[in-house]
């Protein structure tokens with residue numbers, strides 16, 4: 536890569552005249568971003584297409600400026616905006632006042648006290664699901680984790696069991712996501728009314744999903760006098776402090792779709808990576824088993840065990856460091872702004888990559904090794920605040936961060952208490968595949984072994 540010398544402009548490779556670095560980025564974004572950082576440092580510029588200037592930032596203080604202190608000068612990236620086609624104006628895609636209002640309204644539903652209630656559902660859904668697992672069985676664990684987290688979000692959100700949730704929402708959602716990703720990745724995005732075959736299919740799938748959600752909302756309205764403790768019930772009774780108003784049906788539908796979408800694939804990936812890493816590190820797995828045996832003993836896990844399972848928590852934190860399901864965050868400059876020593880102009884883009892920053896030698900010793908113990912002794916207090924940011928930060932930090940951590944820890948505990956999972960014989964090399972989330976390419980196949988209590 537050759538240096539691009541511009542005064543007062545961060546360094547970066549020159550790139551092709553028309554495409555810039557599109558080809559390298561699309562071929563392997565993780566490799567491309569890692570290489571850029573190694574060669575050019577903490578503030579790098581590159582181009583996707585002839586005009587779109589992008590800055591890659593890999594310094595905890597500068598990341599904090601973008602996500603927190605100067606967040607007012609940014610909006611979400613264009614890619615996220617195309618998600619609007621699918622999820623409308625939910626938390627993930629809305630901006631400014633609408634986002635502020637909705638965030639305030641929804642935040643209380645994710646309070647720790649509510650999440651502890653959801654913890655019961657997390658455990659019972661997992662126990663039900665794994666009760667069918669048999670000794671010696673080979674499973675596509677990545678798919679099982681998706682089923683479990685889909686079951687959990689269906690139960691916590693709509694009080695549906697796994698089959699109901701998967702059939703009525705999971706499957707149409709999967710269709711929408713496949714078509715939606717396709718749309719996000721295509722360079723030319725014809726408006727949805729343009730009658731291409733793909734557009735028609737996507738529109739139809741979105742309509743079908745909308746109908747299901749409106750049906751659920753209407754049904755629930757009719758029996759509102761019965762108090763429901765699920766997320767839908769909490770969201771339906773949420774009222775804005777200032778004007779006492781709740782959400783319109785359309786807003787509620789968009790938020791349900793958003794939370795459903797944001798809330799299961801990410802966690803499923805975190806779980807898959809956790810079990811993959813455990814299978815590679817028997818000494819960590821042994822320590823996990825010791826903790827589970829001493830905390831849960833021979834009973835069943837409960838939500839209260841979450842705080843006691845500190846080593847399990849650290850395993851999950853470390854898996855989220857090495858394989859962050861959200862591996863990149865993008866922002867578009869909305870008002871000219873100074874970040875570090877550079878002046879960024881409206882319309883330019885900034886990306887911050889959890890995958891790259893989490894593997895930086897500057898912040899982590901042996902950055903590519905799986906060492907859950909590094910999170911002991913208040914390590915997070917010593918670490919600069921945005922050197923580790925699997926859930927983002929600032930006003931748009933993941934609203935489900937506590938939910939996700941509890942879910943990942945409790946599901947891991949339920950499974951590891953009963954079973955040991957080993958990588959299937961002659962398994963392909965497991966490589967991360969950066970789509971919307973970071974998932975293992977071709978999935979992970981594992982063999983189930985009943986654990987003999989030690």
Ligand code: HEM
Nearest residue numbers: 626627797798801802805860861926927931933934935939
């Ligand atoms: C390990 C699992 C998860 C990871 C790694 C994760 C990561 C993230 C990240 C990085 C963001 C911020 C994106 C940005 O700033 O551009 C985000 C936002 C969000 N997440 Fe999560 N998430 C996870 C689980 C969940 C769960 C379980 C839920 C809900 C039940 C959820 C709901 C949301 C929502 C609604 C937003 C948008 C928040 C806003 O902009 O106000 N996430 N997530």
